[in-house]
Amino acid sequence: MPLSSNYTERVPLVTGVITKANEGELMKMLKVLNNDEFLKKDITGVTIKGDETIMLFSRTNKYDILFGTFDEMERKLANYKAFVQYGFKEKVDFDNYKTINLKFTQQVVCTK
Numbered sequence: 001m002p003l004s005s006n007y008t009e010r011v012p013l014v015t016g017v018i019t020k021a022n023e024g025e026l027m028k029m030l031k032v033l034n035n036d037e038f039l040k041k042d043i044t045g046v047t048i049k050g051d052e053t054i055m056l057f058s059r060t061n062k063y064d065i066l067f068g069t070f071d072e073m074e075r076k077l078a079n080y081k082a083f084v085q086y087g088f089k090e091k092v093d094f095d096n097y098k099t100i101n102l103k104f105t106q107q108v109v110c111t112k
Helices: 020-035 036-040 073-089
Strands: 013-016 043-048 053-056 062-068 099-101 108-111
Touching: 020 036, 020 043, 020 073, 036 043, 036 073, 062 073
Parallel strands: 013 043, 062 099
Antiparallel strands: 043 053, 053 062, 099 108
């Protein structure tokens, strides 16, 4: 594919342990991220650690997003979006947070 000097697509950087077993779920996640306007702009990286734990990285905030596994992916991403929207509405200083934990589908756990 030739390079374009006129256009650069924003895509997340994917690193870590990518296997045949998690490749399909990773592609599904990347499609979900790409199809959502907010997530497409905010998520800059996906790292899959050796224990199948997924970390996401935000463009606009300094915190790390501990995603857990691919289970209930859409719900976890919806929880993250709701957290960020609530934070903007309440004028939360996101720089105070070190980690946003989305491993649990019923709650978002923040670490300062």
